[in-house]
Amino acid sequence: MDASHLTAISPHALGQRLQEARKRRGLTQQEAASAIGIARTTMVAIEKGERRIRANELLQLAQVYGQSVNDLLRDRPQLAPFAPQFRSQRIQWPEATAVFDASIAEFEALCQNYLELEQLVGAPLVRHEPAEVRLEGIDADALAESVAQSERSRLGLGDAPIPLLRTLLENEVGLRIFYMELKPSGALAGLYAYSPELGGCIAINRLHPEERRRWTLAHEYGHFLADRRRADALPEAGRRRADDERFADAFARNFLLPKSGVVRRFQHLRTAGKPFTFADLLVLAHDYGVSVEAMALRLEELRLLQTGTADKLKAGRNRIRDRQRELGLSPIPGNDDLLPRRYQMLALQALENELITEGQFAHFLRVDRLTARQRIELLRSTADDAAFFTDITALPLFSVGEDVANV
Numbered sequence: 001m002d003a004s005h006l007t008a009i010s011p012h013a014l015g016q017r018l019q020e021a022r023k024r025r026g027l028t029q030q031e032a033a034s035a036i037g038i039a040r041t042t043m044v045a046i047e048k049g050e051r052r053i054r055a056n057e058l059l060q061l062a063q064v065y066g067q068s069v070n071d072l073l074r075d076r077p078q079l080a081p082f083a084p085q086f087r088s089q090r091i092q093w094p095e096a097t098a099v100f101d102a103s104i105a106e107f108e109a110l111c112q113n114y115l116e117l118e119q120l121v122g123a124p125l126v127r128h129e130p131a132e133v134r135l136e137g138i139d140a141d142a143l144a145e146s147v148a149q150s151e152r153s154r155l156g157l158g159d160a161p162i163p164l165l166r167t168l169l170e171n172e173v174g175l176r177i178f179y180m181e182l183k184p185s186g187a188l189a190g191l192y193a194y195s196p197e198l199g200g201c202i203a204i205n206r207l208h209p210e211e212r213r214r215w216t217l218a219h220e221y222g223h224f225l226a227d228r229r230r231a232d233a234l235p236e237a238g239r240r241r242a243d244d245e246r247f248a249d250a251f252a253r254n255f256l257l258p259k260s261g262v263v264r265r266f267q268h269l270r271t272a273g274k275p276f277t278f279a280d281l282l283v284l285a286h287d288y289g290v291s292v293e294a295m296a297l298r299l300e301e302l303r304l305l306q307t308g309t310a311d312k313l314k315a316g317r318n319r320i321r322d323r324q325r326e327l328g329l330s331p332i333p334g335n336d337d338l339l340p341r342r343y344q345m346l347a348l349q350a351l352e353n354e355l356i357t358e359g360q361f362a363h364f365l366r367v368d369r370l371t372a373r374q375r376i377e378l379l380r381s382t383a384d385d386a387a388f389f390t391d392i393t394a395l396p397l398f399s400v401g402e403d404v405a406n407v
Contacts, residue, residue: 012049023105085231127174144250159261179206222251
């Protein structure tokens with residue numbers, strides 16, 4: 001490593017990058033210091049920029065953090081760190097601060113990489129951000145319904161199901177959306193952050209089924225609309241009921257399950273006095289890309305199903321899965337790639353323009369070198385693949401004669 005490269009970056013800037021890399025790896029300062037044979041106090045000083053790191057120490061840390069030295073030293077966009085935005089939310093997982101911080105650090109790094117690729121190839125993200133909604137002194141539930149209707153109209157959705165929600169919000173709004181393995185495992189559903197440079201950024205737990213991911217994505221989009229500059233970490237359950245959370249929950253319901261469309265489809269299923277069946281409920285939920293429980297709760301809210309139906313369904317989840325298979329209802333389709341397709345295509349363009357190396361391409365895509373070569377060929381072959389945007393409209397409605405009331 002050329003020593004001039006090390007002196008070209010300020011100790012403070014390099015220290016911040018090393019801290020971010022350590023957190024993404026889920027290591028404490030003591031663990032990182034021990035791995036390269038220095039004292040924790042020395043590591044603290046390096047990360048604060050109070051002590052310039054030596055070349056051999058940087059080489060060792062790069063190996064520990066799974067990064068190249070070039071990745072740590074190269075010029076990158078400077079952004080306000082995400083971590084302070086989420087500081088107040090660590091109280092939800094005090095026993096898992098390290099893994100929570102690692103998820104935040106990786107989320108931040110991916111957003112920064114996205115911006116860096118845009119700057120490299122000269123292709124800024126086109127953002128269509130609607131005016132921010134104000135919640136003060138307004139009923140959150142009523143406002144959410146109005147905003148959801150307005151957004152559906154703005155995006156040309158009418159009251160039909162939304163087939164590819166992630167693609168819609170990436171392409172038509174300009175959100176940066178990543179499907180990551182978020183930790184604490186089994187506890188964290190999504191993350192949301194905003195900055196003027198990046199716009200709205202959302203991370204969704206890719207380990208969840210698509211219907212859960214869609215709901216989380218719609219919830220976080222609600223925060224983007226009404227609470228834009230406040231970061232959000234969404235747990236799987238036990239959410240506080242502040243106005244901003246009530247709004248985000250109600251927005252998700254109304255955006256994914258618009259009243260007029262749901263009521264019309266429900267009434268269609270009950271033509272000629274036919275009862276609304278358990279199978280009808282399963283198909284309706286599949287049509288809209290939500291869980292069966294979420295659809296049941298929405299129908300209860302609209303007074304189309306008896307109160308308590310959703311609670312009954314919670315105890316019969318295995319039975320629900322069996323009936324879905326019997327009805328031929330495959331898992332809800334969706335794009336579950338870690339990275340947005342546009343991000344990947346920007347990386348390919350940067351590689352082909354010789355702005356990054358193959359190794360850097362692999363790092364941007366979070367894959368090994370062999371997988372990177374395979375991904376390059378795939379991206380080249382599908383650059384104009386219209387199948388990526390194929391309409392996955394819902395299956396035709398049908399029913400099996402089992403009344404929902406008897407679930």
